[in-house]
Amino acid sequence: MPSPTRDDGKVETGQSEDGSADRSRTGGRLVCALEMEMTNCSLHGCSKVDCVNCDGLISRNGGDSAEVSVPLSLSGKRSVPMEGDNLYRLRDRKFLLEDKKRLCVLSLGTAVLGILLMIIHAEICPLVYKPGSNIALIINCFISLSTGCLLVFIIAFHYKDIRLFIIDHNQVDWRIAMTSNRILMITLELLVCVIHPVGTYWEVGLHVNSSSSAPLCVSNHLDEPLMDMELLLSLLMFLRLYLVHRTILLHSKVLLSASYRSIGSLNNINFTFRFVLKVLMNKYPGRTLLVFILFFWLTASWMLTLCERKTQETTGRIDTALWLIAITFLTVGYGDVSPKTSCGKAVCLLTGVMGVACTAMLVAVVTKTLALNKGEKHVHFFMLDIQISKRIRHAAANVLRECWLLHRTNLMKGNRGEQRRHQRCLLEAIRVFRHLRLKQRKLRDYVSEMVDLPKMQMIMCDLSANWNNSYRELEQRILSMEQKLDELSRCFNQTSELLSHVLRNRNPEIR
Numbered sequence: 001m002p003s004p005t006r007d008d009g010k011v012e013t014g015q016s017e018d019g020s021a022d023r024s025r026t027g028g029r030l031v032c033a034l035e036m037e038m039t040n041c042s043l044h045g046c047s048k049v050d051c052v053n054c055d056g057l058i059s060r061n062g063g064d065s066a067e068v069s070v071p072l073s074l075s076g077k078r079s080v081p082m083e084g085d086n087l088y089r090l091r092d093r094k095f096l097l098e099d100k101k102r103l104c105v106l107s108l109g110t111a112v113l114g115i116l117l118m119i120i121h122a123e124i125c126p127l128v129y130k131p132g133s134n135i136a137l138i139i140n141c142f143i144s145l146s147t148g149c150l151l152v153f154i155i156a157f158h159y160k161d162i163r164l165f166i167i168d169h170n171q172v173d174w175r176i177a178m179t180s181n182r183i184l185m186i187t188l189e190l191l192v193c194v195i196h197p198v199g200t201y202w203e204v205g206l207h208v209n210s211s212s213s214a215p216l217c218v219s220n221h222l223d224e225p226l227m228d229m230e231l232l233l234s235l236l237m238f239l240r241l242y243l244v245h246r247t248i249l250l251h252s253k254v255l256l257s258a259s260y261r262s263i264g265s266l267n268n269i270n271f272t273f274r275f276v277l278k279v280l281m282n283k284y285p286g287r288t289l290l291v292f293i294l295f296f297w298l299t300a301s302w303m304l305t306l307c308e309r310k311t312q313e314t315t316g317r318i319d320t321a322l323w324l325i326a327i328t329f330l331t332v333g334y335g336d337v338s339p340k341t342s343c344g345k346a347v348c349l350l351t352g353v354m355g356v357a358c359t360a361m362l363v364a365v366v367t368k369t370l371a372l373n374k375g376e377k378h379v380h381f382f383m384l385d386i387q388i389s390k391r392i393r394h395a396a397a398n399v400l401r402e403c404w405l406l407h408r409t410n411l412m413k414g415n416r417g418e419q420r421r422h423q424r425c426l427l428e429a430i431r432v433f434r435h436l437r438l439k440q441r442k443l444r445d446y447v448s449e450m451v452d453l454p455k456m457q458m459i460m461c462d463l464s465a466n467w468n469n470s471y472r473e474l475e476q477r478i479l480s481m482e483q484k485l486d487e488l489s490r491c492f493n494q495t496s497e498l499l500s501h502v503l504r505n506r507n508p509e510i511r
Contacts, residue, residue, distance in 0.1 A: 089167050096164045100157060101250045107153040108247050111193070111240035114146040118197060118237050122306060140197065147196045150240070154193055158186050193240055197233045227310065231343065235303055245273040252276045285365040293329075293358055300351050301325045307343035315339055324348070329355035381447050388440045395433035402426035 121139040165177040254260050255271050264271060280288050301321040308315040315321060315337055324337050328351045339345045372380060406422040 093164060093167050096160050096167070097250075100160050100164070103153050103157040103160065104243065104247050104250050107150060107157060108243040110146050110150040110153060111243055114143050114150065114196060115237050115240065117143045117146065118234050119302065121197070122234060143196050144198075147194060150193050151190060154186075154189055158182075192236075192242070195233055195236045195239065197230050197237075231306060234306065235343070238299065238303070249273045249276055252279075254279055281361075281365075285368070289358065289362060289365065296351075296354060297322070297325055297329065300329075300347055304339065304344050304347045307341050307347060308339060311340045313340055315344065325351050328352050329358070331355055331359070381443065384443055385440070385447075388436060388443065392433065392436045392440060395429060395436055398429040399426065399433055402429050 117139055121136060121143070124135075162174055162177045166172055166174055169176075249255060249272070254276055261271070263269075269275065277288075301318060301324075304321040304325060305316055305318050308321070310316075315324060320337055324339070325348075327334055328348050331352060339348050402422060402425045406419065406426055409419045409422055
């Protein structure tokens with residue numbers, strides 16, 4: 001059999017015999033594939049290698065051409081997964097998830113640190129800041145530094161997220177992950193996290209040689225727009241707390257549990273913060289609501305204090321702000337104190353809306369807590385049915401007794417007043433008996449409306465098992481009948497053969 005040779009990138013086979021044509025064609029294709037495997041490191045542009053002349057029947061017989069293609073990645077390497085690649089992908093995915101959780105915690109800690117520094121700056125500014133002092137500038141520098149660290153952590157988090165997307169989708173190009181929604185979300189997060197008060201820098205630049213106080217301090221400051229801008233930027237720093245929901249999601253047992261993820265993937269469940277919040281509200285409803293209400297109460301009170309500080313009113317003190325936020329949250333509104341600024345009114349409006357929502361959730365939680373479960377409902381309704389049945393028997397006995405007493409009074413022809421009394425007692429006993437029967441009917445109708453899915457499933461399983469047993473018994477009976485019919489047919493055949501044999505022996509001339 002002629003062996004294939006290589007000449008200038010083309011592998012040609014000689015003239016093959018009729019019995020070995022298929023084997024030489026297969027050998028030529030294998031050699032061509034091996035050559036492409038050896039030279040695939042030098043290929044960068046095209047992912048297909050043409051082996052038109054690898055067949056051996058093209059040169060003279062004009063046969064069909066064969067084309068072998070090897071998928072290549074952008075760097076020229078093969079994209080076919082080798083043995084063990086899935087294990088490396090799982091390991092990298094685990095490390096990326098750990099990095100995402102760590103970066104999320106660092107981002108939340110940095111955001112909370114910036115908010116605490118902003119609160120300290122706003123609180124100690126009127127008390128500690130002195131003309132010519134640089135305390136406000138130093139605190140603002142620390143706030144800016146924490147903001148820069150937060151931006152770095154946010155960018156690193158999204159970088160890990162994009163790498164995780166690439167691993168989950170089998171080493172695709174990173175530009176595919178940069179969709180318009182992702183770019184918009186990253187830009188919005190960076191804009192939210194970059195917000196922090198910068199009025200102190202402007203104040204230092206405008207009044208280098210003057211003894212002016214910080215923008216948030218209560219003084220005879222003439223730069224009202226600068227104070228309003230500083231106030232707005234300080235309040236908007238609380239938007240950084242959106243990182244709380246991401247931290248809860250990445251550190252929840254729902255996302256970390258393999259059983260949760262497996263069952264959720266089978267049922268097409270997306271493990272978002274909404275799902276985790278529903279799980280927390282079902283598992284720990286009281287704790288979740290208590291933590292949220294306390295946090296919102298303290299945060300809104302301080303925001304109201306910051307908004308009302310420049311008015312020199314009682315609402316600028318923390319105790320009055322706590323009282324005003326509490327009565328607004330509970331939708332009481334005594335009217336003894338009220339906000340004066342537009343910022344304070346907005347905070348109170350937000351507090352009222354959140355109070356209505358939390359009150360509705362609290363009512364739902366209390367209702368669910370006080371509601372009976374399935375077993376308790378069955379026990380309660382069963383005991384009610386027994387009690388009503390006893391009362392119905394007593395009422396029926398009273399009806400019979402009053403009928404007998406009325407009948408005896410009519411036979412004795414006694415006093416008319418006693419007869420009327422027995423008639424009234426009989427009518428009352430009949431009314432009580434009908435009322436109890438109606439109450440029992442309503443109770444049983446309500447119990448029958450309670451769909452017990454496990455009980456119905458057990459009943460259906462029992463019915464299915466009974467049907468299967470009946471089907472097997474019927475099959476066995478049919479098989480036994482078939483066997484008996486076969487036996488009967490065999491007996492009939494034997495009987496006919498015996499009869500014919502006997503008749504032939506008696507009448508030999510029939511032959």
